[in-house]
Amino acid sequence: MNTFTIESWCKPPGAEKSMPMGLISFRGGEDYRLQMESLEERLAASDETQADISVSMSTLELKTPDECGELADAQFHVFVKKHDKRGHFFLKGHRKSDDALIYSNAVMVDELG
Incomplete structure (x- = not known):
């Protein structure tokens, strides 16, 4: 899996809107890439449009913005846009x-490398 450095967002408990938080950088192992590609195929062929993949914090290379600090948990949220059957994902935790909910901008599954 490639390393992604993209915009991140923060939504504190009780907040109405998310706020930009700066760049987040993450990289997961090859098994996450395979899981996402498999999930993309399954979602594209079904009526489902989204699902999560649990992430072990010990297997995720993660650098958050200074004001964020550590995450307690993480998941890859995979979704498919039905009009083109292309999968996207973002990191959330x-x-x-x-x-506070922390999440990244979405990336296409095709970009996993």
């Missing part, structure tokens, strides 16, 4: 310090 919760900040350890206050349980």
Whole structure:
């Protein structure tokens, strides 16, 4: 899996809107790439449009913006746009310090390398 450095967002508990947080950088192992590609195929062939893949924090290379700190958990959220059957994913998790939802911009599954 390639390393992605993309924009991230933060939505604290009770907040109405997410706020930009800066760049987040992550890289998962080859097994995550294979899981995402398989999930993309399954979603494209079904009525489902989205699903999550649990991520072990010990197998994820992750650098968050300074104001974020550590994440308590992480998942890859995979979704397929039905009009073109192309899969996208983003990283999401919760900040350890206050349980705020943290997530990245979406990336196409095709870009996993």
